[in-house]
Amino acid sequence: xxxxxxxxxxxxxxxxxxxxxxxxxxxxxxxxxxxxxxxxxxxxxxxxxxxxxxxxxxxxxxxxxxxxxxxxxxxxxxxxxxxxxxxxxxxxxxxxxxxxxxxxxxxxxxxxx
Amino acid sequence: xxxxxxxxxxxxxxxxxxxxxxxxxxxxxxxxxxxxxxxxxxxxxxxxxxxxxxxxxxxxxxxxxxxxxxxxxxxxxxxxxxxxxxxxxxxxxxxxxxxxxxxxxxxxxxxxxxxxxxxxxxxxxxxxxxxxxxxxxxx
Numbered sequence: 001x002x003x004x005x006x007x008x009x010x011x012x013x014x015x016x017x018x019x020x021x022x023x024x025x026x027x028x029x030x031x032x033x034x035x036x037x038x039x040x041x042x043x044x045x046x047x048x049x050x051x052x053x054x055x056x057x058x059x060x061x062x063x064x065x066x067x068x069x070x071x072x073x074x075x076x077x078x079x080x081x082x083x084x085x086x087x088x089x090x091x092x093x094x095x096x097x098x099x100x101x102x103x104x105x106x107x108x109x110x111x112x113x
Numbered sequence: 114x115x116x117x118x119x120x121x122x123x124x125x126x127x128x129x130x131x132x133x134x135x136x137x138x139x140x141x142x143x144x145x146x147x148x149x150x151x152x153x154x155x156x157x158x159x160x161x162x163x164x165x166x167x168x169x170x171x172x173x174x175x176x177x178x179x180x181x182x183x184x185x186x187x188x189x190x191x192x193x194x195x196x197x198x199x200x201x202x203x204x205x206x207x208x209x210x211x212x213x214x215x216x217x218x219x220x221x222x223x224x225x226x227x228x229x230x231x232x233x234x235x236x237x238x239x240x241x242x243x244x245x246x247x248x249x250x251x252x
Contacts (some may be wrong), residue, residue, distance in 0.1 A: 004143045011142020012135035015166055019134045023126060026117040029250075032203020033242045035170060038214045041161040041231055042231060043142045045218065048149070049227045056154050057227075061218035063158025068212035071162045075205035078171070083198035089175040093168035097236060104159045112155060 011043040015076070036071055066111060070104035114250075133169045143166035162211050167204065171197050206249060210242030 022034025040066055049058045074096050081096075083089050141163055149157025178196040182189030217234040225233075 004146060007146045008139035008143040012139030015138020015142070016135045017129060019138075019166065019170065020123060020126075020131075023122045024118050024120055024203050026119055027114045028190040028199040029203040030116050030246060033207035033210070033246060034157075035167055035204035036164075036207030036211050036242075037137060038161075038211055038235060038238050040142050040163065040165060040173065041211070041214060041218075042235065043130060043138075044145050044149075044161055045231060047146065052154075054222050054227065058219050058222040059154040060149065060158030060161060060202040061215045061222065063155050063210045064215035067159040067162030068205075068208050068215055070159075071164055071208035071211060074164055075167075075201045075208055077196045078167075079201035079205060082194045086194040088242070089117060089171040089197045090168060090206070091192075093164075093171045097164065097168070100164060104162075108159060 014043040015039040066107040067104050070100045073103050074100040130173050134166050137166040137169050206245045207242045209245055210238040213241040214238040
């Protein structure tokens with residue numbers, strides 16, 4: 001429980017820090033880079049390194065590459081659907097999380113399993 | 114367009130918007146730890162690139178843009194959708210940088226001190242994202 005709480009606090013702080021940083025930049029396309037900042041990765045890997053060691057963290061980082069490719073697909077679809085069809089942000093960004101999950105697990109199965 | 118820094122955005126952001134980002138960031142980091150413990154680092158690692166706060170951030174941005182335009186007596190829905198689209202296009206470039214981050218950590222963690230690896234990977238994310246953003250701008 002203590003470890004989960006620690007992850008929550010550190011993760012929340014790092015994610016907030018990158019979000020604040022992204023918020024101060026213009027133009028919007030540049031600020032958008034921070035929407036895919038390695039905030040969760042930095043928080044998680046720091047704690048994983050302390051609790052489970054280097055080999056474990058390196059395996060997480062390897063899978064993260066696949067997750068990032070899924071993120072690329074996810075963000076590209078959002079950009080396209082909101083621009084062309086003017087769909088609302090919340091249903092598009094939430095619904096497409098299923099696409100992230102699908103792409104991430106499919107790539108993991110094909111490339112890493 | 115040149116990159117500019119506008120610190121007024123920090124003051125204009127409402128407290129609950131920071132709270133939402135903290136909450137989602139904290140939840141996904143905690144959840145990633147739980148998933149890795151249950152299913153191992155190969156599955157858990159996928160979630161290091163999970164777009165956890167993207168829906169919240171995009172919704173807040175859409176709301177801000179709409180309000181801004183409506184204050185000027187204009188219809189804000191179209192502008193808000195364009196702002197979300199532009200932000201997502203930036204995030205897609207950042208996601209490529211995110212894969213570079215993962216690659217650097219994976220390949221160098223066994224050799225170099227952990228702090229140096231995480232620092233180097235963050236610099237690699239910054240540099241690759243910035244370079245790709247510049248390239249796209251010129252295309």
